[in-house]
Amino acid sequence: MHLRKTVVDGKMSTELRRQIREDAWPLPWISGATPHHAQLAEAAGFRLFGLSGSQAAAHILGLPDAGLMTLTEVVANIRHVCEAVSIPVIADCETGFGNVVNTTRAVHEFIKAGAAGFFLEDQVFPKRCGYTKGVQVIPVDDAVAKYRAACDKRAELDPDVVILARTDSRAAVGGSVDEVLRRCDAYLRTEVDMLMIMALQSREEIRRVREAFPDALMYINASAVKPALGSDEYREFGVVTYNISIAKVAQLMMQDFLADCRARGADALNDFNAGRAANPLGEFGYLELTGFPQVVEIERRYLPEASLDRYDSSLGVYDPR
Known part of the structure; x- marks a missing residue:
């Protein structure tokens, strides 16, 4: 891709x-x-x-x-x-x-x-x-x-x-x-x-x-x-x-986070995400970075227009459009 x-x-x-x-x-x-x-x-x-x-x-x-x-x-x-x-x-x-x-x-x-x-x-x-x-x-x-x-x-x-x-x-x-x-x-x-x-x-x-x-x-x-x-x-x-x-x-950051997660469970992840809410990658920004919008471009170019209706008729936190 x-x-x-x-x-x-x-x-x-x-x-x-x-x-x-x-x-x-x-x-x-x-x-x-x-x-x-x-x-x-x-x-x-x-x-x-x-x-x-x-x-x-x-x-x-x-x-x-x-x-x-x-x-x-x-x-x-x-x-x-x-x-x-x-x-x-x-x-x-x-x-x-x-x-x-x-x-x-x-x-x-x-x-x-x-x-x-x-x-x-x-x-x-x-x-x-x-x-x-x-x-x-x-x-x-x-x-x-x-x-x-x-x-x-x-x-x-x-x-x-x-x-x-x-x-x-x-x-x-x-x-x-x-x-x-x-x-x-x-x-x-x-x-x-x-x-x-x-x-x-x-x-x-x-x-x-x-x-x-x-x-x-x-x-x-x-x-x-x-x-x-x-x-x-x-x-x-x-x-x-x-x-x-x-x-x-x-490696060091993941190790630190895992130690915190083992001690505090889900609270560690929630605090981590809250502290990085403004990060452009966000929770699902890696999908953008790895090229998901290109998937949509290919679909628009080669698939019937009706096939794109799925984006408006489904739920999802990340919209690649």
């Missing part, structure tokens, strides 16, 4: 490149796991969505981010997300789901599914969430081979797709900032567009990496840095984009 709008020449990858090239940095990267997460981000006015592999494993399969979600499952979700919105989607390509041969196929499937960009990491396969202890990375040469293969497949299918080389080498077994610098230097010698650097531990480490590669486009994950970086600091460090996970926010 999703009717994607056309931007630029119709390619989301072209729009993503335009944003990176022309828009003011940093671009907030709203991340989540499902088509509806992406719709919520777009409806709020954000123009870039990141599809998290970790959150997809949790939301779709109820499994940990430990390399358990298959390429087929991931690609199916990417396709649904990309079809649900008219903003670019950057997807998590994990480790390429294996060696350089697997990576070639994964990149092909990601691009065909509609991803405007993707990030590919240098962890061993099977991988694990980058925030988890025990992360291991593959040799630099093996990672470089994957990035070269990914770039070649991108050139064949859609040269505008944006590729981020992600390194988990700071927090991995035997990790260090020196290793991050060594790998970033090697990865930038391929044709990747951006660096994605995980788990730097302080502002000083961010500054050191930024000074080593002043001209590189970067996504820096600063989750380990305390106190947390603010928007002005991301701008000061020249970061192209940073992550805001609405999936994590939703």
